[in-house]
Amino acid sequence: MRRYDNPPPYNSTGSSEATRLIDSRKPSHLHQSFKSYIRTALIAIIAASIAIIIFASVFDTCNNPLDPDVRDRIRKDWGIELRQHEKEALERSDTYKRWRLEDNDRIHLREQWQTEAEEHKRDMEKRQKREEQExxxxxEKWGRxxxxxxxxxxxRRRHEEEERLRLNMFWTDLTSRTCTTYATREYTARLVNVPSYYNRRVEACMATPVKIHGVEYMPKWCEDHGPxxxxxxxxxxxxxxxxASYWIWYKDFxxxxxxxxxxxxxxxxxxxPSGGDWKEFCATTPVSFRGxxxxxxxxxxxxxxxxxGHWVFDDESCK
Known part of the structure; x- marks a missing residue:
């Protein structure tokens, strides 16, 4: 066997075909990342499916109506709901009863008020009638x-008049006195033929007229100093x-x-007049000027x- 301890020398002018074959054997980095993502996604899907299956199994087990524990729990829930419903029904019943009692009380109170109002009206009518009669x-009593x-x-007046006429009381010594106010004079006279036993001398004096200037006047007041x-x-x-005093020398200030x-x-x-009160005559003497x-x-x-005399009056020409 032939052994090469060192690689062959790099020939830059070598065949391009050999280069392509060598490159085709090496996978790209993008291809390896995509394969890794696919594997991760598949693993996640499988894990989620397993979790769903387990949860569904557990859920079905907890809510299975054939399970004795589930039935006991349901019965307990029903019992709680039943007791709550009975409590609410009892409270509503009590409320209705209380409302009926309150309605009955209100009806009774209205009837009582109406009865009292009618009685008060009758009493007022009786009282008004009684007061009107009284x-x-x-x-009528006052009138009588x-x-x-x-x-x-x-x-009494007639009797006194008859007695006065019978006694023939009359005035004497009619005397004119000083002037008391504008165009007014005081006169005095003495009533004679008054018996000593007669005790209504002032009444006789006030009821006996006297003629002055041909006109009969009744006394304004009388003095009783004895019969x-x-x-x-x-x-x-x-x-x-x-x-009669009068104003002269009109002066406009x-x-x-x-x-x-x-x-x-x-x-x-x-x-x-001599002896007259100048203030009285000044205050009672009439005058006309400027309309x-x-x-x-x-x-x-x-x-x-x-x-x-002094006058101050409104005048438009002085504004």
Missing amino acids: RTLLR EVKEHEHEVEE SSVIGHWEVDQHEPDC GCISPGSGQRRIEHYLENI MHFTGAQICFKNNGATW
């Missing part, structure tokens, strides 16, 4: 009392020219201030012994 009786009182007053000294007082506001909307007027008061009428001055004051 008011009617009370009005008023009529009785009026009858008594009328009888022979019953004094009547009158205030006569007719036919008293000496008591213009607007009280710019934009105030008010004007000030003053008058001098003339013909105040307005006043029953007296708004403010009264004295200036150098003269009496003046």
Whole structure:
């Protein structure tokens, strides 16, 4: 046998066919990777199939209704569900019973309320009727009392009038006094022919008229100083020219201030009766100016012994 210890020399000019044959014997790296991937996939598929078969077998074993353990477990589950269902049914039954009781209570309460409302209505009607009857009786009683009182007053007045006429009481010493206010004078007189035993002297005084200026007047008030000294007082506001004061010297002081909307007027008061109260006459003597009428001055004051009236009123021309 021939032995070669060293490889033949590389001949670059050798045949290309020999090169191809040598190359065809060596597998490529890509081919080897693909084969390895196929083997791994097949192994994984086989393992998964085995696992599925084992799991299915175990699952079927755990859920097989013919298995005594499975039947016992199912019976236990059924028992738990049955007890739960019975509990829920009992709770629903109790709830329905409670609802029926509450409904009955509400119905009973409504009926009770309706009964009470009807009773209250009847009681109110009876009370109103009774109160109306009482008011009617009370009005009738008041009416009778008023009529009785009026009858008594009328009888007493008539009796006093008859007694006064029988006694022939009359006025004497009629005297004119000072002027009390604008165009008004006070008069006094003494009632005579009053018996000493007569104890209604003031009533007789107030019921006895007197003629002044041809007109009969009743006394405004009376003073009782004894049977022979019953004094009547009158205030006569007719036919008293000496008591009629009047305003003169009209003075317009213009607007009280710019934009105030008010004007000030003053008058001098003339013909105040001797002894008369200047404030009273100033406040009661009427006056008219600028289309307005006043029953007296708004403010009264004295200036150098003269009496003046003062008015302040709204005026559009002062705005």
